[in-house]
Amino acid sequence: MELQILANGIVLGALYACIAVGFSLVWGVLNVINMLHGSFIILGGYITFFAWARLGIHPIAMIPVAGMILYGLGYMVQRGVINKVVTQPVLITLTLTFGLDMILYNFMNVVFTATPQRVTLELGSFDIGGIFMPWDRIVSMLLAFALTGLLYWVMRTSRVGRAIVAVRMDRDAAALMGIRVDQIYAITFGIGAFMAGAAGAVFAVVFPVTTNLSGLYIGKAFVVCVIGGLGSVPGALVGGIVLGVIESFAGHWLGPQHAITVGFVLMLILLITRPSGLLGKKGYE
Amino acid sequence: MEILNSKEMIYSPTENREEKLSITGRVTFLSMVAGSVLALTNFISNSALAEDVIKIGTPLALTGGLADEGKKQQIAYDMWLRRVNAAGGINVGGKKMKVKLVAYDYQTDGKRAGQLTEKLITSDKVHFLAAPFGSGHTKITAGVAERHGVPIVASTASSxxxxxxxxxxxxxxxxxxxxxxxxxxxxxxxxxPGTQKVAVLGRDDVFPRAMAKSLSKGARNRGFDVVYDELYAVGTLDHASSLSKIKSEKPDWIYLTGYTQDLILLRKQMSDLGVTAPIVTMVTGPAYKEFVDGLGKLADGVTSSSWWHHATDYKSDDVFGSTKAFYTQFVKEQGHDPDYVHASAAAALIVLQKGIEKAGTLNRAKVRDAIASLDIVTFFGPIKFSPNGMNQVRDLPIIQVQKGKVSVLHPADIKNAEMQKM
Incomplete structure (x- = not known):
């Protein structure tokens, strides 16, 4: 029983990590709290749902496609709108993305309606010694690892990655070194949106696709980022899994109505005792 | 029916005109002048007309989380309205009066629903009210209506x-x-008869909680063994730990409550984790088309109850005439089956109409008393109110999804299938 609860927690945590990876990147690097992130995931979900329902494309195959479409959207939003205020205090950008989110959210409500839809494709689950592991959650776990690994690699080794890190460290110095800061911001935001789109594609199999969930996703992303720590790529993965396991056991021991509360209490404790999160670097909180 | 934003006037001709003209400042100024003139003419003509039109106000959730439910109410209200006005209106003491619905979108925001109800009463001067979707928001608007002594009909509040x-x-x-x-x-x-162990898991929200608590309490009284009885928080994205625990109890009956998106997730996780029981009930999942669509094969076997099903066949003395007539018109216009929300919304306005006709006046207190004493059969079924204002208990249909279609198992007179085990 306890092993099943642990397994549930780890796969749930992987879902949370999927939600938070892109959000954490944008927050950590651009210092922009991207309130659009939840709606980006839902949009990725709708793209996947319609590709499956109309064209019969498997959701797994849609992961890169949904990701790239969202990358384009994210790039344009940053380039055309957010870059105008990106150097302003965080409250300004927060309000801006909040407003943009209201537009996207209500646009999706009008076009797709809030009626929950789902890719009715059962990937099934496998059973090791009585512990059930659903395949769709395993896929999202792999995706979370892959995205985190990819991001880590990009940030460490590629020119763009180094430029992103440089801009985060000192915007002015980076500009003097010849880095086109606006461009780097737009790429970073685009990568964040790519992660949201990719997560949305997997989630179309796991969760019902409905705009109602957008607020929940963004809420989870916040908690995961605070627990994991900002500015650290693996932080979102660790934060996600920690939150998943804690919620899973809290649901088991204290009853499901308290599971979410326990997650928030943990977040509060960390904010007081270790504001940079489990893996966060100092100065990013 | 027209849907208005809180900033706009009641009557629409000025609205569109204003929107189109407001491109440049100069045009905006002109449109303001034109708008005021039109508003004034409207006001004058309305004052003249006001005596002949019955205004029913309703806040509707046309955007936001409950948008789909709000739209269902809108469709049903509109069907009723067209029928009534085609027949010349409502008979008020021998004089036929046309009906006008004044609706606002409250964006699924409870507070806003309350404010708009206030506005409907004080500024739009509606005669009567119809409540928005769900027990929670009905409670808010009913509080405002009560303060002003305005009769309010509620189509989807059962708590x-x-x-x-x-x-x-x-x-x-x-x-x-x-x-x-x-x-x-x-x-x-x-x-x-072997059903003994019951597991109950409900969403911690007005209606789903009431249903879950009502079942677990009733089950204990009836001698069932309630092996799991918990609520999950609003905003839960994962039910694996609850379901794992339910599985270990090996129940004969799993009873889950929540809104469609919760129930889809619950059913899917049940299948992922291999959780099953001879009876799986989800309230009110199968009463909604989107539940069956969103689950495909996994919906099969799930039982539920509903307040109404189109398989019922009542002959009635209302604008529709019978359940069949309502059903036929609905399918013709919408292209799919109506659910209980549609039917109950139309029935709520029938109640109001019958109350006004019985009272023979628009006096709110008299209409209120007339509604309280109604004893009628509508296309929706019999309606007679308890002293607290709820329609009195009647045999409610028990339904089950069988091969992707919703079948009625009970009561015997409308049953069209035998119950199947999961």
Missing amino acids: LSVYNQGFKNIFGTLAPNTGMTEAMMKFFKKKL
Whole structure:
């Protein structure tokens, strides 16, 4: 029983990590709290749902496609709108993305309606010694690892990655070194949106696709980022899994109505005792 | 029916005109002048007309989380409105009066619903009100209506907590939700006498919580063994730990409540984790088309109860004439089957109409008394109110998804399929 609860927690945590990876990147690097992130995931979900329902494309195959479409959207939003205020205090950008989110959210409500839809494709689950592991959650776990690994690699080794890190460290110095800061911001935001789109594609199999969930996703992303720590790529993965396991056991021991509360209490404790999160670097909180 | 934003005037000709003209400042100024002139003419003509039109106000959730439900109410209200006005209007003491609906979108925001109700009463001067979707938001608007003494009909509030506040002006077409759970326990015990262990998991929200609590309490009283009885928080994205625990208890009956998106997720996780039982009930999942669509094969076998099903066949003395006539018109216009929300919304306005006709006046207190004493059969079924304003208990249909279609298992006179084990 306890092993099943642990397994549930780890796969749930992987879902949370999927939600938070892109959000954490944008927050950590651009210092922009991207309130659009939840709606980006839902949009990725709708793209996947319609590709499956109309064209019969498997959701797994849609992961890169949904990701790239969202990358384009994210790039344009940053380039055309957010870059105008990106150097302003965080409250300004927060309000801006909040407003943009209201537009996207209500646009999706009008076009797709809030009626929950789902890719009715059962990937099934496998059973090791009585512990059930659903395949769709395993896929999202792999995706979370892959995205985190990819991001880590990009940030460490590629020119763009180094430029992103440089801009985060000192915007002015980076500009003097010849880095086109606006461009780097737009790429970073685009990568964040790519992660949201990719997560949305997997989630179309796991969760019902409905705009109602957008607020929940963004809420989870916040908690995961605070627990994991900002500015650290693996932080979102660790934060996600920690939150998943804690919620899973809290649901088991204290009853499901308290599971979410326990997650928030943990977040509060960390904010007081270790504001940079489990893996966060100092100065990013 | 027109849908208005809180900033706009009641009558629409000026609105569109204003929107189109407001491109440049100069044009905006002109449009303001034109707008005021039109508003004034409207005001004058309205004052002249006001005596001949019955205004019914309603806040609707046309955007936001409950948008789909709000739109269902809108469709049904509109069907009723067209029928009534085609027949010349409502007969008020021998004089036919046309009906006008004044609707606002409250964006699924409870507070806003309350403010807009206030506005409907004080500034739009509606005669009567119709409540928005769900027990929670109905409670808010009913409070405002009560303060102003305006009769309000509620089409989708079935929780007792809405009606036990001593309000005199609220009337709900749905039967109390305890009626649903009692009928279900009786029926399942008869069909599968071995049913003993029951697991209950409900969403911690007005209606789903009331249903879950009503079942677990009723089940204990009836001698069932309630092996799991928990609520999950609003905003839960994962039910694996609850379901793992339910699985370990090996129940005969799993009873889950929540809104469609919760139930889809629950059913899917049940299948992922290999959780099953001879009876799986989800309230009110199968009553909604989107539940069956969103689950495909996984929906098969799930039972539920509903307040209404189109398989019923009542002959009625209302604008529709019979359940069949309502159903036929609905399918012709919308291209799919109506659910209980549609039917109950139309029935709520029938209640208002019957009340006005019986009172023979638009005096709110007299109409209120007339509604309270109604005893009618509508296309929706019989309607007679308890002193608290709820439609009295009647035999509510128990339904099951079989091969992707919703079948009626109970009551016997409308049953069209035998119950199947999961």
